[in-house]
Amino acid sequence: MELRSRIPSGAIESKWDNHRFEMKLVNPANKRKYTVIVVGTGLGGSAAATLSELGYHVLCFSFHDSPRRAHSIAAQGGINAAKNYQNDGDSIYRLFYDTVKGGDFRAREANVYRLAQISVNIIDQCVAQGVPFAREYGGLLANRSFGGAQVSRTFYARGQTGQQLLLGCYQALEKEIARGGVQMFNHTEMLDVVLVDGKARGIITRDLRTGAVEAHAADAVVLATGGYGNVFYLSTNAKNCNATAIWRAHKRGAAFANPCFTQIHPTCIPVSGDYQSKLTLMSESLRNDGRVWVPKQRGDKRPPGEIPEAERDYYLERKYPSFGNLSPRDISSRAAKEVCDEGRGVGETGRGVYLDFGDAIQRLGEQKIRERYGNLFEMYERITDENPYKVPMRIYPAVHYTMGGLWVDYNLMTTVPGLHVLGEANFSDHGANRLGASALMQGLADGYFIIPYTIGDYLATAKLEKVSADRPEFVAAKDGIEAMTKRLLGINGKRTVDAFHRELGAILWRIAAWRAMPLGSSGRWTEFPSFVKSSGRT
Numbered sequence: 242m243e244l245r246s247r248i249p250s251g252a253i254e255s256k257w258d259n260h261r262f263e264m265k266l267v268n269p270a271n272k273r274k275y276t277v278i279v280v281g282t283g284l285g286g287s288a289a290a291t292l293s294e295l296g297y298h299v300l301c302f303s304f305h306d307s308p309r310r311a312h313s314i315a316a317q318g319g320i321n322a323a324k325n326y327q328n329d330g331d332s333i334y335r336l337f338y339d340t341v342k343g344g345d346f347r348a349r350e351a352n353v354y355r356l357a358q359i360s361v362n363i364i365d366q367c368v369a370q371g372v373p374f375a376r377e378y379g380g381l382l383a384n385r386s387f388g389g390a391q392v393s394r395t396f397y398a399r400g401q402t403g404q405q406l407l408l409g410c411y412q413a414l415e416k417e418i419a420r421g422g423v424q425m426f427n428h429t430e431m432l433d434v435v436l437v438d439g440k441a442r443g444i445i446t447r448d449l450r451t452g453a454v455e456a457h458a459a460d461a462v463v464l465a466t467g468g469y470g471n472v473f474y475l476s477t478n479a480k481n482c483n484a485t486a487i488w489r490a491h492k493r494g495a496a497f498a499n500p501c502f503t504q505i506h507p508t509c510i511p512v513s514g515d516y517q518s519k520l521t522l523m524s525e526s527l528r529n530d531g532r533v534w535v536p537k538q539r540g541d542k543r544p545p546g547e548i549p550e551a552e553r554d555y556y557l558e559r560k561y562p563s564f565g566n567l568s569p570r571d572i573s574s575r576a577a578k579e580v581c582d583e584g585r586g587v588g589e590t591g592r593g594v595y596l597d598f599g600d601a602i603q604r605l606g607e608q609k610i611r612e613r614y615g616n617l618f619e620m621y622e623r624i625t626d627e628n629p630y631k632v633p634m635r636i637y638p639a640v641h642y643t644m645g646g647l648w649v650d651y652n653l654m655t656t657v658p659g660l661h662v663l664g665e666a667n668f669s670d671h672g673a674n675r676l677g678a679s680a681l682m683q684g685l686a687d688g689y690f691i692i693p694y695t696i697g698d699y700l701a702t703a704k705l706e707k708v709s710a711d712r713p714e715f716v717a718a719k720d721g722i723e724a725m726t727k728r729l730l731g732i733n734g735k736r737t738v739d740a741f742h743r744e745l746g747a748i749l750w751r752i753a754a755w756r757a758m759p760l761g762s763s764g765r766w767t768e769f770p771s772f773v774k775s776s777g778r779t
C-alpha cells in the first residue's frame with residue numbers, strides 16, 4: 242500500500258494558504274448536486290453543518306438519540322488557541338512546537354502547523370456562535386494553563402467546555418436540519434462502508450429502534466466517530482463510544498496508524514470495584530490549583546489531615562520543578578503509578594494519590610475555587626461521597642484518549658478515496674499524549690475549517706458517476722451485515738458481550754497500557770490465546 246501524505250510544497254507557514262489557493266473549487270450551483278455522508282455529531286461532526294451551509298446535501302448519522310449527546314459533551318477543561326491574549330510569550334510557532342514535541346515527534350508537522358494557525362479562528366467562530374467562554378473581570382476572554390505548556394492558552398467554560406462548544410455545533414446543525422440542507426438520522430449506527438470502483442460511495446446502517454438494516458449512497462463519506470479508548474473497557478469514555486465505524490472502514494482497506502498511542506490521563510477518580518463500567522475524569526485544569534502528593538512513608542494509613550507537611554511528598558513539584566503539578570500527562574501518570582507501586586498510594590486500594598486544594602483555598606478563598614471548578618467538585622462529591630473542599634481528592638491514571646486512528650493524508654482523506662476522517666477517529670495531528678486541550682481544537686479545525694476546502698477538491702477532481710443504493714455493491718454489503726448479525730445472535734453463548742469486553746480490557750490494561758507488549762517466543766501476544774479460546778473464537 243502506498244501512503245501518499247500529499248503535504249503541499251513550500252515553507253511551513255505558507256503551505257495551507259498556498260494549498261487553499263491551488264485546490265479545485267466546486268461552484269455554488271454544482272454543490273447542490275453532491276451528497277456527503279457525515280457519520281458523527283461531535284466536534285469533528287461540526288463538518289455536517291459547515292458542508293450544508295456551503296450548499297452540499299448532507300446525510301448525518303449518529304447512534305445517539307440526539308446529536309448533542311456526542312461524547313464531545315464530556316470534555317471539561319478547555320480548548321487551546323495561540324491567541325496570546327495573556328502576552329506571556331505564546332505564538333502560532335510555540336503552539337506548533339509544543340504540540341509536535343508533546344506528540345513525541347510522531348505528528349505530521351505540516352498538519353500541526355496548520356492546526357496552530359487555525360486555532361485562532363476557532364475561538365472567533367465559537368464566540369460568534371455565542372459559546373460562553375470564561376471572561377476576566379473587564380470582559381476579555383480568560384485563559385488558564387494546561388499540562389505540558391508554559392503559557393496560558395487554554396480557553397474554557399468552567400468545567401464544561403466540550404458541552405458549550407458542542408451546543409454551538411448543535412445549534413448550527415439544527416439550523417441546517419430545519420433548512421433542509423441536512424437530513425439527520427438519530428439512533429442509527431453505521432456498520433459498514435460501501436466501495437464502488439474503489440471509492441467510498443456510501444454506508445450500511447442499522448436503526449437501533451427497529452433493527453432495520455439500510456443502505457445510503459453519497460458522493461463522499463466523512464467519519465467523525467470518535468476514539469477507541471473503550472477497548473480497554475475501563476476508560477473515561479462513555480460506555481457506548483465504540484470503534485465499529487473505524488474498524489469496519491479498516492476492514493474495507495483504510496489504513497490504521499499508531500494504534501498503541503493511547504493517552505493515560507493522570508487525573509481520574511480511582512477504580513473502586515469490579516462493578517464499574519467506566520471511570521470519571523477530574524479535569525487537568527484542577528492541577529492549576531491542586532497540589533499532588535502522597536505520604537513519604539510506605540503504608541501510611543493516617544487520614545490526610547493528620548499527615549504533617551514534612552511527611553508529605555509533593556513528588557511532581559520535587560521531580561519536575563519547572564512544570565510541577567502541570568507536568569505533561571504521560572509523565573504525571575507514570576509518576577503516580579511509580580509511587581503507588583512503591584506502596585505509598587492512598588485510599589483503600591492503595592492505587593490513588595492526593596490532589597489537594599488546601600493551599601489554594603487558603604490563598605484564594607473557597608468561593609474563588611468554587612467559581613473555577615464548582616461543577617467538578619460537585620461531581621467528585623456525588624461519586625465518592627467525600628467533600629473535596631475539606632479533604633483532598635483521590636486520583637489515579639486512566640485510559641482517556643486515543644491518538645492512533647485511521648491514517649489520513651493532508652486533506653484528511655484515508656487510503657480509500659472519498660473516505661475522510663475527522664477528530665479523534667483519525668491518527669491525530671496533535672500532541673495529546675502530553676498536551677491537554679488539543680483534541681477539541683483538532684476536532685473543530687477539521688470540521689469547521691479544513692474539510693470544507695479539501696472535500697471540494699476531491700469532489701471537483703474525482704470524476705464521480707451517480708450511484709444509488711440498489712447497486713450490487715450496496716446489496717452485497719447489506720447482505721454481509723445481516724449475515725454477520727444472524728451468526729452472532731445464533732451463537733447462543735452463555736456469557737454476555739460485556740463479560741468478554743471486560744476480560745479483554747483487563748488484559749490490554751495489564752500488558753499494553755503502560756509499556757510495549759511483551760511478545761512470546763513465537764512473536765504473539767502471550768495472554769491472548771487463552772482469551773480467544775474462552776471467547777469461542779479461533
Ligand SMILES: Cc1cc2nc3c(=O)[nH]c(=O)nc-3n(C[C@H](O)[C@H](O)[C@H](O)COP(=O)(O)OP(=O)(O)OC[C@H]3O[C@@H](n4cnc5c(N)ncnc54)[C@H](O)[C@@H]3O)c2cc1C
Nearest residue numbers: 281282283284285313316318319431467664665678680681
Ligand atoms: C471525559 C473527557 C474529557 C475531555 N476533556 C477534554 C478537554 O478538556 N479538552 C480537549 O481538547 N479534549 C478533551 N477530551 C477529548 C475530546 O473530548 C474528544 O477527543 C473529542 O471531543 C472527540 O470528538 P469527536 O467529534 O472526534 O468524537 P465524539 O464527540 O466522540 O463523537 C462521535 C460521534 O460519532 C457517532 N458515532 C460513533 N460511531 C458511530 C457509528 N458506528 N454509527 C453512527 N454514529 C457513530 C456518535 O454518535 C457521536 O455523534 C476529553 C475527553 C473525555 C472522555
